[in-house]
Amino acid sequence: MNEMATQLTNPQRSGVYQLVSAPEEVERAAKEAGLAVFRIEIKNVQDKAGFLNRIAQALSFPDWFGMNWDALNDCLGDLDWLPAKTGNVLIFENSDDFRLSLPHEFKVATAVLQTAAEYWKSRGRPFWAFIHLSRQSDSSLKDWPA
Secondary structure (H helix, E strand, O other): OOHHHHHHOOHHHOEEEEEOOOHHHHHHHHHHOOOEEEEEEOOOOOOHHHHHHHHHHHOOOOOOOOOOHHHHHHHHOOOOOOOOOOOEEEEEEOOHHHHHHOHHHHHHHHHHHHHHHHHHHHOOOOEEEEEEOOOOOOOOOEEEOO
C-alpha cells in the first residue's frame, strides 16, 4: 500500500482538508485503501440548496434528507445505506466559486463536514473531506497531503 493510502486508513488523521494533490491521486489511494470515494462537483453552485443537492445525490441520501445543515449532519453521521463500511472519502471538486461567492455557507459546510469527521474518528472509521481549490488557498483549511 502506498504512503497516501496508508495515511487514509488512519481515522485519527481524518478531517477536512484543502486538497493540494490532484483529485485522481487521492481517489486512487483511497480505493487502494479500501475506502469508498465520492467525487462531488460543486462548480457553479449558486446557493446552499445547490450544495446540499449535490452532496445528497453523490451519497444517495435517503428520502428523509431535509435539505438543511442539521439534516446534512444527521446523514453524514449515519451513512448506513452506503455499501462501504471501512471509511469514506469525499472530494469536493472546483470549490472556488462556492467558497468565494458564498463564504458563510462554505464555512458552515466545512464545519458540518468536520463534525462528521470527528464523529467517525471517535468510532475508529476514516472519514475525509477534501476541498479542491484551484485558486488561492484557504487559511481555515489544513493542506493535504501535508
